[in-house]
Structures are given as C-alpha cells and as structure tokens.
Amino acid sequence: MSGAARILITGGTGFFGKSLLAARKREAVSEGELVILSRDPEGFLCRFPAFAGLPGVSFAAGDVRDFPFPDEEFSAVLHAATPASARLEAENPAEMRSIIVDGTKRVLDFCRSRKVPRLLLTSSGAVYGPQEPECERMAETHPCRPVTAYGQGKLEAERLCLDSGVETVIARCFAFVGPYLPLGIHFAAGNFLRDALENRPIAIRGDGRPLRSYLYAGDLVRWLRRLLEAGEPGRIYNVGSENAVSIAELAERCAALRTPPSAVTVLGHPDGLPAPRYLPDTARARRELGLAETVNLDEALRLTFEFHRNNGYCMKNQQGEKS
Template sequence: MTDTKGLPIKNKRILITGGTGFFGKSLIHHSPAFYENDFVLLSPDVDELKKDFAFLLRGKRIEFIRGDVRDFAFPETNFDYILHAATTSGKIIPDDEMRSVVIDGTRRVLEFAAQNRDLSRLLYISSGAVYGSGYNVPLQENFPCGPETVYGKAKLEAEQLCLDSEVPCSIARCFAFVGEYLPLNAHFAIGNFLDDCLKNREIVIQGDGTPVRTYLYAGDLAHWLWTLLLQGKPGRVYNVGSDDEISIRNLAETVRKISGTSNKIRVLAPIAAARPQRYVPDVSRARKELGLEVKTSFEEAIRLTLEYHRQRRVN
C-alpha cells in the first residue's frame, strides 16, 4: 500500500463519481483515508462491488448513490471534497453516449459542487488523450492539445468546463496504469497480456510492438490523486503517470517473464519505418510542485497485480 500519511484529511466528507470503476476500487484498496473519512460513491452499478468486492468495504466509512452521473439526485448533505472520475474509457460505447457521459456528467457534477458551501476542492480526472498523437516526446502540460478521438475531445471540453466554473478545481491528466482492478478483457494491452499469461495462452501483439508506453501502479496512482485533490493548485493541470518507458513488445516479454510462463509471443505486423509512436507523460510539474514520485517499480507492479489475480482465482 502506498503511504498516504501526512495528507491533511480526516473526518471529511468526500464524493467520488465513478466510484466502482478501476480508479474507485484502486482508491479504496490503497488509501488509509477510507478508514478516517466519510465517502459517498456514485455509480450506476454498485451491486458488483457490494457482492464480489465486499472485502474492499470492510471497516471503511462508505455509502453509495446508485445513479447516472448525468442526472443523479443531489445528496442533501454537503461535501468537503469531490473527486470526479466517472467515465467510460474501459469499455466501448457509441460516440454520442461517450460524449454525453463526459460532458453532461461534468456539467452535473459542477452544478452540484457549486451549491456545496463547505467544498474545499474538486479534482477532475481527465486523460492524456487530450494531447492527441502529434508529439513524439514526453508530453508536457503546456503543449497545445489536439485530441483525435471522441473521448479525448470530450475530456478536453470537460476540462474547460471545470476551468471556466467558479468551483476550485485541479485537473489530473491520467495516462496508463496497472493494478489489481484493471480490466483484463478490455482494450488495454497490459491487461490483455496479463490475462494471456494467467491462462498460459499465446500473446498476440496487433501491431509491430514498437509503440512506447508507461505504466504507473495503482497504489502510486491513489497517492498521486489524493495529493492532487488536497494540494494541487486550483486551475492547474497535472500529468499523472510514470515516465519509465517501455515498448509494447518489451511489455509482453516483461509480463511473461514475471509470470513465469512460456507462452508464445506473436507480433502481427513487421516493424514500420516510421519512428515508434509514444504515449508518455512528462511528470516534472507534479514532481517539482507536489513532490510526487513513482515509488513502485514496473516489475513490482506486475508482480503485485498477478499475485492478486492468482489469489482471487484460488479463493
């Protein structure tokens, strides 16, 4: 568990939207804050968490609101903090639905935040997708954004909604992660590779294996998000992720090595002549302003994730 001690948070009331997704589960799993504060988690589907992840909730001060982020009924009580993480990046949905969840959901959350007289801060969970693919260097927060996907465009528009509001808000542009609750059957390469090794089946790389990515462990992610929520400067954008680069081919090999399996790796495309595409954050702003660091090595993050899934399958 990444240490969150020292953060000034105790006996506060905190709303998390998207509270039952990867971010929400990772925050619950890795944050001692859940034992010392009152949390309300908004999600359209809380049954899975209550049933299959009941162990996560033991001893924690958590309530649930079942609802859609776009039209949820406002709780009657006030909140000290809001962490707005509701999104649909882990599954494929129609473009208009994607845009509505991101844009209309953010409007609804900001409307609720504006009427909270006790609110100290809101943290909006955005995405590195807002930068687009026009750069082949580590992405800095001051780079012009050129999103190419509906998801990226909607996230950028939602960022502006936050910045234009009167709500004290920081923005976390999140990149790629690995951890216990990352879906293994979604469109995340690292999740697919982990699943392949857990089932000892062939790893298939759809491209040429040269694109470069970075992965921050969920425990570190939880610490970074709490720090941004509590100490990030209002109106400020911060990249969230690791800057330890790895190619997709090397990613597959590393996952297989740590898994201890001998399954085959098959690369479908020949190596292209163009420079490898990079999706890498520059996290120097978070380091310099907030003292944030990548504390968990990539290899250890893989080991912890595998250990969790193997233990769950035994039980």
C-alpha cells in the same frame, strides 16, 4: 483524504475508484467519509464483497449525468466517472461525450449548489492527441489536439471546470497497471497479463514498437490524494510514469511472470515510420507537489499478476465495470 473530510467520488466503482477503496481497506482508515456514486452499488458489492462494510464508506445510486444531490455537506469531489470503452468510442461517440461532458456539468451544478470548496477532475492524456515523433514526453503546456470523442470530451470537461468558478484541480491521467485493471478489454497490459494467467501465448497484433509507460495503482492513489489536498486551483498536472517501455518489451515482461515464460508472438511488421509514443512529462507534479513513482514496472506487473492468481482469476469478472 484525511481528518473530518467528506468526499464524493464519481466513477467510484471503476479502476480508479476500486484502487482508492483498496487503499482505504489496506490502511484500515476510519476517519473521514467517502461517498461512492455508482449506477449499481448493489451489483458492485455483489461482485466485490471485499469492499462492503468499509468504515466511513457509503454508496449512492445514480448516473453521473442526473444523480440526486446528497444532502450532506462535502469538503471535496473527486470526479472520476469515465467510460473506458473502445467499443463505445467506436459505436456511439455521442454517448461517450455525453457521459463525460454532461456528467461534468452535473458535478459542477452539485458543487455550486452545495458550495463544495474543492474539485479534482480526472482528465486524460488523450486531450493532447497523437504525440509527435520529435516530442520525447508531453508536458502540460503541450498543444491539445484530441482526435477521439473521449479526448475531445475530456478537454471540454476541463474547460467547463476551469470556467465554472469552482476551485478545480485537473489530473491528466495516462496509463496504469494494478490489481483492478480490467484484463478483458482494450488495455494492452491487461490483455498480456490475462494471457499469462491463462498460460496462453501472448500475441501482439501490431509490430510491438509503440512506447507506453505505466504507473502502479498504489502510486496513482497517492498522486490523486496529493492533488486533491494540495494541487493549485486552476492548475493541470500530468499523472503517470515517465519510464518508457515498448509494447513488445511489455509483453515479454508479462510472459516472464510464468515459469516457464509464455511465448510471445509479434504479428505485425514495422512500417518504416517512427514508433508511436504516449508518454507524459510529470516534472510539474514532481517539482510542485513532491510526487514520485515508487513502484517500478516489473514490480507493478508482478503485484497485479499475483493479485489475480491469488484471488481466483475469472474472465467473467474482467469486463469493464459500470460506474
């Protein structure tokens, strides 16, 4: 994302988009242009005024499924429009699929009609489906057996892109933590940080054994930029951390951000089965593109906690953002 590039970012007001905008603001970058597609740019900028007036950043209003095509010439599209909503998955999976699949079709139509030479699709580790107990980490060659509308939609979007004739790189994204992670929806890390910020006991609904890993938002931005610039067309890359942490340990680390630490309660009981895991193998991205995790989990949690504490944490700003 440098030089005279002009890049369209869909989902530019979600977690990924806000992380990209925050990096641009922090780096004081003025070269190149970012056009952010959002259903409600005005509302977004009212909620996040720090992103108003950034040099080289403009906003376009529209739904990813039917947005008007901008007239400018673009060097790339970063397609990150994704409904991160467990409620939508449960109540209206057809709408979940439509946003992902029909949105991708519209983006591909735009790329073909405007001859955009490069597309980065942010997919998800959900395309793999449940990870087998004997599988330590899932590589890009792991079979895809998605069981959710979200995962199925993402896999369909991948196939649409790979069959489209548009030069596409695919980022299969796992779990992340950072300043703009919503704290009030279904993300465990966000929920635990919320409870710590509010000085409440942290309650784990399950048995605390599932294994996850979290890449910091700053690293996520570096990985996405590198994939957009240098990823091999038609290639899939896992994006995430390989460093596993149990949900119980994650809660303890979040609790320790307060002095004295918040209390942690595990409400569930082990069922005798192997602990579920959701962990990527990122050897391909590390080997081919020189990518690495540079911020460890403790530092990532601390930075996220301090961001909210120093910026007037407020629950009304912690619901999922519309993108």
